[in-house]
Each structure stands twice: as structure tokens, then as C-alpha cells.
Amino acid sequence: MKxxxxxxFFYILPALIVVGGSTIIPLAAIVNFSVQDVFYGNDFIWVGxxxxxxxxxxxxxxxxxxxxxxxxATVMIIExxxxxxxxxxxxxxxxxxxxxxxxxxxxxxxxxxxxxxxWLLIIHPQWGSLGALxxxxxxxxxxxxxxxxxxxIVFVDVWHWTSLTILLCYSGLLAIPDxxxxxxxxxxxxxxxxxxYVELPKIKRVLMIAILLRFLDSFMVYAEPxxxxxxxxxxxxxxxxxxxxxxxxxxxxxxxSAAVSLIYLSIIVLFSxxxxxxx
Amino acid sequence: xxxDLNSADExxxxxxxxxxxxxxxxxxxxxxxxxxxxPLLYVIFLMLPIYSLVCYSFxxxxxxxxxxxxxPMIGTLANYKAIFGDRQSYMALxxxxxxxxxxxxxxxxxxxxxxxxxxxxxxxxxxHLFFWFLVSxxxxxxxxxxxxxxxxxxxxxxxxxxxxxxxxxxxxVPIAVWILEGFISAVPRELDEIAQLDGYSFPHFxxxxxxxxxxxxxxxxxxxxxxxSWVEILLANWVTTIDAVxxxxxxxxxxxxxxxxxxxxxxxxxxxxxxxxxxxxYFVRDHLAKGFALGQIE
Numbered sequence: 001m002k003x004x005x006x007x008x009f010f011y012i013l014p015a016l017i018v019v020g021g022s023t024i025i026p027l028a029a030i031v032n033f034s035v036q037d038v039f040y041g042n043d044f045i046w047v048g049x050x051x052x053x054x055x056x057x058x059x060x061x062x063x064x065x066x067x068x069x070x071x072x073a074t075v076m077i078i079e080x081x082x083x084x085x086x087x088x089x090x091x092x093x094x095x096x097x098x099x100x101x102x103x104x105x106x107x108x109x110x111x112x113x114x115x116x117x118x119w120l121l122i123i124h125p126q127w128g129s130l131g132a133l134x135x136x137x138x139x140x141x142x143x144x145x146x147x148x149x150x151x152x153i154v155f156v157d158v159w160h161w162t163s164l165t166i167l168l169c170y171s172g173l174l175a176i177p178d179x180x181x182x183x184x185x186x187x188x189x190x191x192x193x194x195x196x197y198v199e200l201p202k203i204k205r206v207l208m209i210a211i212l213l214r215f216l217d218s219f220m221v222y223a224e225p226x227x228x229x230x231x232x233x234x235x236x237x238x239x240x241x242x243x244x245x246x247x248x249x250x251x252x253x254x255x256x257s258a259a260v261s262l263i264y265l266s267i268i269v270l271f272s273x274x275x276x277x278x279x
Numbered sequence: 280x281x282x283d284l285n286s287a288d289e290x291x292x293x294x295x296x297x298x299x300x301x302x303x304x305x306x307x308x309x310x311x312x313x314x315x316x317x318p319l320l321y322v323i324f325l326m327l328p329i330y331s332l333v334c335y336s337f338x339x340x341x342x343x344x345x346x347x348x349x350x351p352m353i354g355t356l357a358n359y360k361a362i363f364g365d366r367q368s369y370m371a372l373x374x375x376x377x378x379x380x381x382x383x384x385x386x387x388x389x390x391x392x393x394x395x396x397x398x399x400x401x402x403x404x405x406x407h408l409f410f411w412f413l414v415s416x417x418x419x420x421x422x423x424x425x426x427x428x429x430x431x432x433x434x435x436x437x438x439x440x441x442x443x444x445x446x447x448x449x450x451x452v453p454i455a456v457w458i459l460e461g462f463i464s465a466v467p468r469e470l471d472e473i474a475q476l477d478g479y480s481f482p483h484f485x486x487x488x489x490x491x492x493x494x495x496x497x498x499x500x501x502x503x504x505x506x507x508s509w510v511e512i513l514l515a516n517w518v519t520t521i522d523a524v525x526x527x528x529x530x531x532x533x534x535x536x537x538x539x540x541x542x543x544x545x546x547x548x549x550x551x552x553x554x555x556x557x558x559x560x561y562f563v564r565d566h567l568a569k570g571f572a573l574g575q576i577e
Contacts, residue, residue: 002401011396012408014389015452022449023415026426033426089317091291098564102557103322106329109556111510113527114549117534118332127542129331132347159325181293191298220419222513227534241421245513248425261422268417276413 027265033258051259060235060243061260065267068239072218074150075157079214080207082158083165088195090170104163112160116227119156146236149229153237156224161214168210172203212275219268240264329553335546343542358547368544371526372551374440375509378523381444382508383501386451390500393452394459395489399468409456416453420513423449431518438520446514451504458503462496463489495566502563509556526552 034051036044055061090100107115123141125131131141143149176199184194200207222241225231231238238246244264248257298311335343336358337351346352362368396402397409427446431437436445470492474484490497512527519525526548533545 002399004402005400006402008396008400008402009404011392011400015393015412015456016408018385018389018445018448019412019415019452021430022423022427022446023418025430026423027418029426029429030422086318086321089314091318093291100318100322102560102564103325105560106553106557107325109506109510109560110329110553111512111527113512113531113534114552117530117539117545118328118549120534121335121539121542121546122328122331124539127343127347129334129347129349159328163325178290181290185293185297189297191294194294194297216417220421222421227531230535241419241513244419244421245424248421254425257425261419264419265417265422268419269414272413272417 030258030261033254034262036255038254047255051255052263054256055259055263063235064238064240064243067236068219068221071153071221071239072215074154075161075218076211076214078154078158079162079165080211083162083210084169084203084207086162087166087169087173088199090166092174101167104166107160107163110160112223113227115156115160116224119152119159120228123152143229144233146233149233149237152228153225156228157218157221160224161217164213165207165210168206169203172206173199176202208275208278212272215271215275216268219271332546332553333550336543336550338543340541340543355543358543359551361544362547362551367524368529368548371524371529372548374519374523375515375525375527375552376555378440378443378447378515378525379505379508381440382447382451383504385444385448386455386504387497387501389448390452390455390459391490391497393456394463395485397456398460398463399471412453412456416450418449420449420511424514424517427514428518437518438522440523442518443515443523443525444508446518447508447511449514450511451507454503454507455500458500459493459496462493462499466492498563499566502559502566505559506556 035046035048037047037050038044091097110118122128123131125135125140134141141148141152143152180198180202181194184198189198220241221239222245225237225239226242229237231242240260244257244260247253247260295311298314334349334351337354337356339353339355339357342348342351342353362372397405428437431442431446436442466489470488471484474488479488512525512531515525516528516531519528530545530548530552533540533548539545
């Protein structure tokens with residue numbers, strides 16, 4: 001047991017002030033905006049739950065929310081199994097390991113804007129390497145098609161983020177003692193059973209962390225759809241962050257966007273908490 | 280150490296044996312070959328777009344738009360010269376590096392004591408505080424953008440590197456506390472007591488004994504803070520206007536508002552934006568797997 005020492009709160013204090021400055025104060029401001037109406041930038045009038053009612057009764061909000069959930073679910077369904085599969089097929093030791101680790105980690109280090117623009121360039125029908133190749137066999141990447149637009153964003157996200165699952169699972173697999181494998185061999189275990197009863201339970205924790213992180217980041221996705229499809233066609237690839245930035249910066253609709261922000265944050269915290277408990 | 284190496288290779292062999300026992304049929308053999316080359320194929324899949332981008336950056340505008348070749352046929356350094364010849368372009372890269380370094384410094388300075396506190400003592404509300412740190416990692420940057428802008432305007436720090444560094448603490452500090460807590464917990468508490476008995480003052484102990492003991496952890500933490508701050512664009516773009524504009528904003532402007540124009544310049548800029556990350560991975564490659572493994576130490 002750790003000794004109880006209430007004064008150790010002071011160790012936390014600096015971090016609390018720094019992070020509090022960028023969460024508590026803005027969140028307090030958001031709560032403030034969400035129950036008031038602003039006129040001429042400085043006249044605040046109490047409106048109660050008006051904004052929340054407006055948001056919660058607008059079809060557009062539910063559509064965007066549903067799209068964001070659909071996006072998170074899609075990328076996780078692809079990235080988690082793919083990540084596990086590749087982590088399993090990586091050798092545990094060997095001269096190639098540093099090479100693999102570096103290569104796999106690289107996409108995680110690329111700024112989101114760069115990832116978006118890089119792929120935008122590559123799929124360009126005339127100048128892009130992939131786009132031009134596909135044009136040769138008469139295939140056009142038609143971003144005006146909703147399914148194509150979605151596929152592009154999901155594909156780019158898979159390219160960008162599967163590495164996270166791979167690296168987390170791989171480090172989990174490395175921690176399994178050799179004797180587990182030797183025992184499995186003596187018992188004549190099948191490959192699937194080895195995975196199901198030895199490897200999976202051992203990587204469960206890192207896997208949950210991977211899922212949690214992927215949920216958080218895919219639910220906040222912003223730069224990639226913004227660059228690749230600009231939310232189009234229509235509004236079929238507008239996700240919560242983008243729609244929020246739109247109402248906030250273009251229309252400067254403070255009350256409405258504050259209400260959306262609070263609902264958005266509550267959903268994320270609720271889901272993360274559920275995942276956290278499942279862990 | 281030789282034993283260690285052999286046993287690890289043995290596990291790979293056992294896994295192979297088990298797979299082959301599974302399926303002696305031709306499809307099983309086929310599956311095994313696919314699996315053997317899967318990591319390599321995946322790495323190629325990851326590298327191709329980056330290779331493509333590097334190629335673009337060495338091509339002239341004319342070549343990009345008129346021919347598709349896997350390697351630059353004419354080859355030019357003009358794109359890079361254009362970036363280093365234009366103050367706005369290269370300053371944007373410098374700006375980003377500056378706020379990332381500042382953010383790194385702030386995050387580490389506040390996170391090391393916090394992680395020490397969480398790791399060594401229980402106190403009133405410690406669990407709640409730890410969860411609250413995680414919540415701030417969950418806050419979508421889009422939700423706090425406007426209030427942060429107003430706050431920084433009121434403080435008069437808008438359009439400074441410090442503002443971006445501070446805004447990015449929103450997600451770097453929680454991660455830093457989380458990672459460092461694991462590393463500090465791995466250091467036996469007896470070390471603290473021995474140091475105390477030996478007459479080390481607390482600050483002396485902290486700097487002379489604790490910090491060296493968790494040096495790899497500090498490296499890993501700095502690495503993660505670096506990436507999270509380096510790749511972020513929404514807040515960085517939002518709290519800057521002219522003087523501290525990050526490279527992301529000017530790439531975005533050329534890419535979106537100007538309709539991918541000029542292409543070569545964008546590619547070269549993008550390549551330059553990838554380089555710091557690649558260098559960093561190279562330096563921490565041995566600790567990377569360890570850093571990722573931290574999740575399971577608790």
C-alpha cells in the first residue's frame with residue numbers, strides 16, 4: 001500500500017494548473033455560453049436550456065453524430081484485427097526487427113495535414129501516382145460518390161493508424177514468457193487455440209488501450225476528411241469536429257456550438273468510461 | 280545472452296510448428312507463406328505513398344503535371360530552394376519546432392512531479408484527479424478552440440509560440456503523467472528511503488537519483504509529447520495568426536485555398552515535416568517497444 005500523504009497533492013499542482021488552464025477554464029466558458037445568448041459580442045442573456053433543446057431536436061446533429069459513430073466503428077473493425085494479425089506475424093527477434101518497428105511507427109509521426117494532402121495528391125486523377133495508374137485501366141476515383149468518399153477516408157485512416165494497434169499488440173506479445181509457447185507445443189495446441197487461450201488473454205490490456213485510443217482519436221477526426229473530401233459529397237463525410245468548427249468559426253454561433261461541445265464531450269467521456277470499466 | 284536469443288528464436292519456430300501442424304493441406308501452406316511475408320508487404324504498403332511524396336518533391340511543376348514516372352527523370356532541388364529562400368516558409372517550420380520544444384519542456388517539468396506524487400502516495404481524491412487527467416486527453420480540440428482563443432486574447436499571448444505550447448498541454452501532459460507514472464512505479468520505493476537515510480535533501484534526491492533512474496522513461500515521454508504536439512493542427516492553427524504560424528497552416532492554405540498549387544512546393548514542405556519524426560524514431564527505436572508496453576505494467 002502507498003502511504004497516505006495529503007500534502008503530496010502539491011506534486012500534482014503544477015500539472016493541474018497547466019492542464020486546468022486548457023480544460024477547466026475553457027469548459028467553464030463553454031458551460032457559460034451554452035445557457036446564454038450573446039448580442040453584439042458582449043450582451044449576455046440567460047436563455048436556459050434553449051440551445052440544448054435546439055441541438056437535440058435537430059436532425060442534422062443526429063446525422064452527424066451517427067456518421068461519426070459509424071466512422072469510428074468502421075475504422076476500429078478494420079484496424080484492430082489487422083493490427084493483431086500483423087503483430088502476430090512479426091518475428092519476436094531478429095535483425096529485421098528495428099527496421100520493422102521504425103517503418104511501422106513512421107505514419108504515426110506524420111502531421112495529420114500532411115497525411116491528408118499526401119493522399120489527396122496521390123489519388124489525383126491526372127497528377128497522382130495512384131490516381132493516374134487507375135486512370136490507365138479506366139478507373140476514376142470519383143470523390144462525388146458517397147461510398148468512394150467514405151472509402152478514401154477509411155483507407156487513409158487505416159494507413160495512418162493501424163500502426164498504433166500493431167505496436168501496442170506487439171509489445172504485449174513480447175511480454176509473454178517463452179514457456180507458455182513451449183507448454184502449448186507439448187500440449188499439441190492448435191494455432192487458433194494458442195492465440196485464443198494464451199496470446200489474447202495476455203495482450204487484452206494493451207489491446208483495450210489501443211481500442212480506447214483509436215476510439216478517442218477517430219471520434220475527434222478532423223483534418224483528414226476536411227482535406228480529402230471537404231465533408232462532401234453533400235454532408236456525407238462531415239464529422240462532429242468539423243461541423244463544430246464550422247458553426248463556431250464561420251457562423252460564430254457561440255451558444256449553439258457550446259451546447260454541441262458539451263454533448264460531444266459527454267458522449268466521449270461516457271464511452272471511454274464504459275471501455276475503461278470493461279478493461 | 281546467447282541463451283536469450285536462442286529461446287526467442289525458438290518461440291518463433293514453435294509458432295511456425297504449431298501453424299504447420301494445423302494445416303498440412305496446400306491452402307495451409309499458402310497461408311503460411313502469406314503470413315511470412317505479411318510484415319514486409321505491410322511495410323511496403325506504408326512506404327509507397329511516402330516514397331511517392333519524396334519523388335514529387337524532387338520533380339519540377341512541369342514534370343509532375345505532365346508525366347507519371349516512378350523516379351524523378353529531370354530532378355530538381357528547386358522546391359527545397361524555394362522553401363529555404365522564402366522567410367515565411369522556413370519560419371513556419373521553425374515556429375512549429377519552437378512550440379513543440381516549449382511544449383516538451385513544460386510537459387516534462389510539470390509531469391515528472393505529478394507522476395511522482397501519483398506513484399508514491401495516496402491522497403484525498405487521487406483517483407478522481409487521475410481520471411480527470413484522462414478526461415482532458417478526451418477533450419476534442421474543436422470544443423475548446425473558441426474559449427481558448429478568448430482566454431489567450433485576454434492574456435495577450437495570442438499568436439505566440441507559448442500559446443500553442445500551452446494549448447497542446449491539453450493532451451501532452453496527461454500522456455506524460457500516465458507514462459512517467461509507470462516508469463516511476465518501476466523504481467523501488469526503497470530507493471527514496473535509502474537516499475533519505477544517506478542524507479540527500481529531497482530536491483537533491485529528485486535530480487541526482489530519481490531522474491537518472493527514469494531517464495529512458497523521460498526519453499519515451501518526450502517522444503510521445505513531441506509527436507502529439509508536432510502532428511496537431513487544429514489548435515495550432517486556431518491560436519496563431521501571423522508571427523507564430525505553424526507549417527501546417529501554410530501547407531493547408533496552399534493545398535486547399537490555392538487548389539494544390541504549387542505541387543512541388545507542397546510536397547517538399549510535407550517531406551520536411553516528416554523528417555523530424557523519422558529522426559526521432561530512429562533515436563528512440565530501442566525504447567519504443569518498451570514505451571508502448573507500459574500499458575501493461577500497472
